[in-house]
Amino acid sequence: MAGKPILTTRSQDSCFIAEITGPRISEGEVVEAIQQELTRLIDADPAQKIVIDFQRVELMSSATLGVLVRLYRDLAENGGRIVLCGLQPSVRKTFELTRLDQLFRIETDVAAGLARIAD
Amino acid sequence: MTTQQHGGVDIVIAEDSRIQAKILDRRLTEAGHRVRWGENGQAALDLVRQQRPAIIVSDIEMPTMTGYEFCKAVKGDPDLRTIPFILLSTLSDPLDIIRGLDAGADNYVTKPYEPDYLLGRISSLLETPLAAEEGTEPTIDVAIAGQTFKVKAGRQQVLNLLVSTFENAVTKNQELIQTNQDLATAKERLERNNRELQDLNDRIAAANHQMTRDLEAAARVQRSLLPAEEQLTFDCGEVAWRYVPCQGLAGDFLNVFKLDDEHIGLFVVDVSGHGVPSSLLSVTVGRFLTPKASDSSVLVRPGENGGVIVVPPVEVATELNRQFQAEDFSELYFTFVYCLVNTTTGQVRYTASGHPPVLRLPASGEAGFQTLHSLPIGFFPEAEYEEQTLQLEPGDRLYLYSDGVTEAMDKDLQQFGDDALVEVVTLNRSRPLDAGVSELLETIQAWCQPKGPLDDVSILGFEWKG
Numbered sequence: 001m002a003g004k005p006i007l008t009t010r011s012q013d014s015c016f017i018a019e020i021t022g023p024r025i026s027e028g029e030v031v032e033a034i035q036q037e038l039t040r041l042i043d044a045d046p047a048q049k050i051v052i053d054f055q056r057v058e059l060m061s062s063a064t065l066g067v068l069v070r071l072y073r074d075l076a077e078n079g080g081r082i083v084l085c086g087l088q089p090s091v092r093k094t095f096e097l098t099r100l101d102q103l104f105r106i107e108t109d110v111a112a113g114l115a116r117i118a119d
Numbered sequence: 120m121t122t123q124q125h126g127g128v129d130i131v132i133a134e135d136s137r138i139q140a141k142i143l144d145r146r147l148t149e150a151g152h153r154v155r156w157g158e159n160g161q162a163a164l165d166l167v168r169q170q171r172p173a174i175i176v177s178d179i180e181m182p183t184m185t186g187y188e189f190c191k192a193v194k195g196d197p198d199l200r201t202i203p204f205i206l207l208s209t210l211s212d213p214l215d216i217i218r219g220l221d222a223g224a225d226n227y228v229t230k231p232y233e234p235d236y237l238l239g240r241i242s243s244l245l246e247t248p249l250a251a252e253e254g255t256e257p258t259i260d261v262a263i264a265g266q267t268f269k270v271k272a273g274r275q276q277v278l279n280l281l282v283s284t285f286e287n288a289v290t291k292n293q294e295l296i297q298t299n300q301d302l303a304t305a306k307e308r309l310e311r312n313n314r315e316l317q318d319l320n321d322r323i324a325a326a327n328h329q330m331t332r333d334l335e336a337a338a339r340v341q342r343s344l345l346p347a348e349e350q351l352t353f354d355c356g357e358v359a360w361r362y363v364p365c366q367g368l369a370g371d372f373l374n375v376f377k378l379d380d381e382h383i384g385l386f387v388v389d390v391s392g393h394g395v396p397s398s399l400l401s402v403t404v405g406r407f408l409t410p411k412a413s414d415s416s417v418l419v420r421p422g423e424n425g426g427v428i429v430v431p432p433v434e435v436a437t438e439l440n441r442q443f444q445a446e447d448f449s450e451l452y453f454t455f456v457y458c459l460v461n462t463t464t465g466q467v468r469y470t471a472s473g474h475p476p477v478l479r480l481p482a483s484g485e486a487g488f489q490t491l492h493s494l495p496i497g498f499f500p501e502a503e504y505e506e507q508t509l510q511l512e513p514g515d516r517l518y519l520y521s522d523g524v525t526e527a528m529d530k531d532l533q534q535f536g537d538d539a540l541v542e543v544v545t546l547n548r549s550r551p552l553d554a555g556v557s558e559l560l561e562t563i564q565a566w567c568q569p570k571g572p573l574d575d576v577s578i579l580g581f582e583w584k585g
Contacts, residue, residue, distance in 0.1 A: 023532055026573055031392075058532050061574070062391040062495075062522065066450050069498050090526075090534055098454070098473035099492045 006030050007037045015117055016041055017110055019053040026061040035067045042071070046078035051113040055086030060094060072103065081105075085113035127151035128173035128245065133163035133189055134207075135181040143176065146234045152241075160184025164192050167199060174241055176205045176228075187222040194223030203244035207232065213263055216284055220261065220270045226283040229291065236290065240283065247279075334367055334395075341398055344372040344405040350553045351375060353383055355462040359553035360579045361560040363572065370397030370453070371521045371575035376410035378419050382429045383460050384410070387577050389474065389521040390453040391495075400451045404443065417442075432457045432470035436496065436504035440472070445497035452497030456519050458581070465511035465583055470504055472496050475522050478540065480548060482514025486541045513585035516552065518544060523574035527563045535566050556580045 006025070009018045018038065025031060041048050050071075054060075068084075075082050085107040087095065095101040107113040130152050134140035137158075144154045155172070157163025161184040163177060175193065179186035186206050194200045206224040208215055219227055226244060228237050259277070261268045270277075341364075351358040358375050370390035378384050388404055390397040412419045412427040417438045419427040430438070435457055445452040454474035460467050469477055473495030476488040489509060494502040511517075520540075527535040543562050547555030556578050563576060 024528075059526065059528060059534065062389065062452075062454070065495070066391050066445060066452055069445075069452075070450055094522075096492060097475065099494050100473075100498075 006033050009037065009041065013114055013118070015049040015051055015114060017051045017053060017114075019055075020057050023056060023058045025057060025064045026059055031061060031063045031067060034064070035070075038067070038071050042074055042080070045080075046074070047080045048075060049081045049117050050075070051083045051085060051110060051117055053086050053110050053113070054084060054088070054091055055109070057091055058088060060091050065094065065098060065100065068104070069100070081117050083107055083113040083117045085109055127153060128241075129153050129155070129170070130241070131155050131157065131163050131166045131172040131175050133157045133160055133175070133177035133181065133186065135159055135178060139178070146237070147176075147241075150238050160186060160189030160192070164189055167193060167202070171199065172202060174203045174205065174244060176207065176237075176241075178207050187218055187224075190219075190222035190224050201248065205237075205240060205244070216280070217261060217263055217268045217270065219280055220277060221268065225279045227280065227287060228283070229287050233290075244279070337395070337398060337402075338367050340402055341368060341372065344374060344402065346373075346375055353377065353462065355383070355460070355465070356584045357552045357582045358385070358580065359556040361556055361576070362578075363560065363564075363576045365523070365572050365575050366393050368395055368398035369393070369575040370401055371523065371577040372401050372405060373519070373577045373579045374405075374408065375579065375581075376418070378410050378429050378459075379427050381461055381463050383462055384418055384429075384457065385460070385517070385519055385579055385581055386455065386457040387474070387519045387521055387579055388453055388455050389523075389575070389577070391451055393575070396449055396451060400443075400448055400453065403448075404439070404453060407439065407442065429459065431506065432459050432468050433504050433506040436470045436472045436493070436506075440494075440496045440502055440504070441500065443497045444500055448497065452495045454495045454522075458517060458519065460511070460581070460583075465513075465585060467509050467511060467517070468506050469509070470506040472504055475520060475525055478518040478520070478544065479509065480516040480518065480544050482512060486545055488537065511583035511585075513583060515583045516544070516548075516555075517581045517583075519577075519579040519581075521575060521577040523572055523576040524559075524563060524578060526574065527567050527572050527576065529566050530569070535563055539566075552580050552582045 006022045007018055007020055009016050020034065022030060025034065041050060072082055083105045086109055087106060095104065095106065105116050107116050130147055132140060132143055132154060134143060134156065135158055140156050144156060147154050155166045157166050159181040160177065164184065167175065177186040177189055190204050190206065193202060193204055203225045204223070205226040205228055206219055207230050208227050209230055226240050228240055259270050261270050345362055346360060349360060360373055362371065362373060364371065370393055371388065373387040375383060375385045386408060388401060390401045407415055407417045409416045410418060412421045417430060417435050419429055422428040436455060439455060454472055456471040456474040456477060458467050458469045458477060469489060471477065471491040472493045476490040478486055478488055480486040489507065491505060491507060493504050525535055525537055525540055543559050544555060547558050559578055560576065563572065
């Protein structure tokens with residue numbers, strides 16, 4: 001895992017697409033790296049529109065949920081938006097269990113995510 | 120004839136090293152003298168013969184003509200012998216003095232020389248010009264190092280040379296004393312640094328020791344959040360539990376309490392993250408999940424006549440969420456599952472806040488998850504929680520557990536999963552509850568080989584006897 005970025009970002013249609021590249025977001029430092037990178041995006045523009053692509057993620061720790069909720073709150077307060085996409089069944093289950101699937105806009109893939117965020 | 124203008128004089132230097140010659144040239148020029156340089160004794164002698172200098176400074180070891188030979192040639196020439204002659208010597212051998220005397224040198228300056236010292240020697244030699252009859256005295260016998268030398272030299276020359284040699288020795292001695300003092304100072308500093316380093320090491324070791332003890336104490340505090348025994352018997356049923364933190368300190372904890380004559384409460388808490396911050400929050404939450412009716416308990420409230428009022432699960436979750444907003448706890452939140460069992464009727468009220476659902480294994484029939492979708496504790500102050508009810512029949516079992524059970528991963532990142540959980544508890548249905556819980560833990564630990572579980576594993580089983 002050393003040296004390999006856990007999150008890559010690119011901008012498209014005035015949105016940021018953040019792709020999580022690891023299969024596993026469990027170790028504390030991985031969660032922290034993701035948090036720092038996403039916080040950087042919000043610091044640059046508090047009304048940021050961010051699509052987070054989870055398609056490669058097979059396992060997500062509970063701490064990651066905390067990061068995402070914080071992100072959601074920060075963006076919502078400033079007119080920003082966040083859409084999650086590409087959730088694998090095990091990750092999706094975590095969102096359902098915690099009812100966060102009701103909070104986040106969730107789409108199947110990046111294209112649908114971009115369409116949703118533009119709404 | 121000396122050419123003395125503006126305090127500066129004409130000096131011939133003999134030095135075979137170009138670098139050393141340049142350095143010497145610069146020193147003398149800076150002092151106001153005019154310098155002519157010969158790269159060996161012969162070249163310098165030619166310069167001396169071309170024009171008589173006020174003083175000669177010569178190295179000793181040089182090709183073609185050495186400093187001694189050069190000096191002898193000057194001192195042997197009646198026209199030149201009153202020119203003061205300084206030899207730059209290492210003075211490594213007492214015989215150097217004899218060679219210098221024999222050559223007729225007026226002064227020794229040892230290399231490496233202090234520029235000021237050399238300039239001082241030049242000044243004093245210029246101030247005491249040699250008499251014209253110098254060097255015409257008869258031969259002197261000099262005994263040194265067990266040998267007798269016949270040296271032909273003037274008295275003033277001998278005196279100058281010996282005084283300069285003595286001065287050199289004194290200077291060198293002073294340098295030695297200074298060096299010794301410097302060494303002693305350096306040694307002291309080194310010893311002081313060593314002591315400071317040792318002191319620092321001791322302090323780090325002490326801090327480490329303290330930290331280890333603190334962590335052990337914290338782990339003990341955390342164990343106090345767990346039931347005293349792994350197997351507990353109530354009138355209405357059995358409890359068995361297992362708890363394995365993935366680090367020394369965990370975010371998980373579980374417990375089971377008799378709340379009053381009619382109720383027992385079972386719960387599992389899973390604080391997000393691991394390690395010290397998570398365990399601190401879990402200990403704090405644990406203080407609220409106590410069966411002692413007090414202001415802090417969210418499970419029971421003081422009732423009339425010293426009795427207690429058991430708080431319904433949905434209110435417990437709501438109150439915890441009110442008290443523990445993640446913003447106030449470094450963004451840490453937790454999930455919570457709670458079963459309140461009526462020990463008379465076998466009715467169970469349960470709630471789950473973002474937590475894996477209770478698994479119910481009936482005495483006969485298929486196991487089923489009692490799924491409730493609710494937000495974890497701490498995300499939103501206005502979050503609403505719900506509770507549901509189930510009716511236990513004799514022999515029914517309930518399993519409360521953390522996501523460290525179902526999300527335990529094998530080396531290929533395959534999760535243990537709900538199906539495996541159902542399979543293991545069902546397989547162990549006919550065995551005692553404690554044996555079944557123990558088997559479940561062992562199966563999970565085997566699943567996670569070789570690395571072991573990456574998350575805390577909590578399992579709390581309950582069997583209703585009726």
